[in-house]
Amino acid sequence: MRKFGLIGYPLSHSFSKKFFTEKFKEERITDCEYELYPIENIELFVKLWSDNPELWGVNVTIPYKVQILPFLDEIDEASTEIGAVNCILIGRKNGEQCIKGYNTDAYGFEESLKPLLEPHHRKALIFGDGGAAKAVKYVLNKLNIPFLVVTRKATEGSILYEAVDEKLLDEHTLLINTTPLGMSPDTDTCPPIPYACLTDKHAAYDLVYNPEETLFLKQVRKKGGKTKNGLEMLHLQALRSWEIWNS
Structure with a gap:
């Protein structure tokens, strides 16, 4: 099972969860799920992905779009220019875990x-x-x-x-x-x-x-x-x- 989700605080409602849950259902994608991860401070991000090895990526919302930057190994050009990230890929590069940030906004x-x-x-x-x-x-x-x-x-x-x-x-x-x-x-x-x-x-x-x-x-x-x-x-x-x- 591959997990994806949204980090932010608080997370009372989410366009993303509804969007991806419906997408997975309509396209019969049975090996993926999308969850909400309301973390009270950004330092908990490290524990989140270390405790969830099946977590492949997350979206980022208020108030962490800027606070997340020091926790990333790489960021794309748009994120560099804008100074904010709202999408993270948790992957591997040369055998090492690599966390890359993107700005899809x-x-x-x-x-x-x-x-x-x-x-x-x-x-x-x-x-x-x-x-x-x-x-x-x-x-x-x-x-x-x-x-x-x-x-x-x-x-x-x-x-x-x-x-x-x-x-x-x-x-x-x-x-x-x-x-x-x-x-x-x-x-x-x-x-x-x-x-x-x-x-x-x-x-x-x-x-x-x-x-x-x-x-x-x-x-x-x-x-x-x-x-x-x-x-x-x-x-x-x-x-x-x-x-x-x-x-």
């Missing part, structure tokens, strides 16, 4: 974003500058799309929401929400920008996927803009994890 976001893009989406605004924004910045840099980060509090390298006006929105037609604004149960919240200034040239991507259409996406759609939520990104990053674990 970047892959999931990029492949999900590409179909939304049109030639006039040349500049972007990223709402929020937390952990989720790191993968978004990496992908936009890779796609050569300049961006501005918009935050509630003044920080180096970001602008305030008050600075987002019609002129700025006219130039930046790709809008990406990386904040939890609009996430259930707070569905009546959204990034505070002048939605009246939006046009059908705008495209909005929301990393939130519950509800399916956030207030942010709804307001952009009403102005004729293209919209997409983060559910496909989750599916793609999960499938990429499966590819890595079976490589």
Whole structure:
């Protein structure tokens, strides 16, 4: 039996467990299982994989995407650039155990974003500058799309929401929400920008996927803009994890 799972704390619910459990059932994969491993501190990761020799790989979620780095033997290019890991392969290299970290968030976001893009989406605004924004910045840099980060509090390298006006929105037609604004149960919240200034040239991507259409996406759609939520990104990053674990 090969084991896979998710580490984080706390782990009250998990997209990943549901996704992989259903995948194994539908594809009649009977020699694999996916479990939740809520570890209270990152030092317990060593004990987790040493006590479970059948553990082949894990996904990593809050708050360990950065804390896990010192425990890894190698990390991929995206993880190096982003400074965070969300997928781990526990394998062997030259007869020795080798634990390698990957960032599949970047892959999931990029492949999900590409179909939304049109030639006039040349500049972007990223709402929020937390952990989720790191993968978004990496992908936009890779796609050569300049961006501005918009935050509630003044920080180096970001602008305030008050600075987002019609002129700025006219130039930046790709809008990406990386904040939890609009996430259930707070569905009546959204990034505070002048939605009246939006046009059908705008495209909005929301990393939130519950509800399916956030207030942010709804307001952009009403102005004729293209919209997409983060559910496909989750599916793609999960499938990429499966590819890595079976490589």
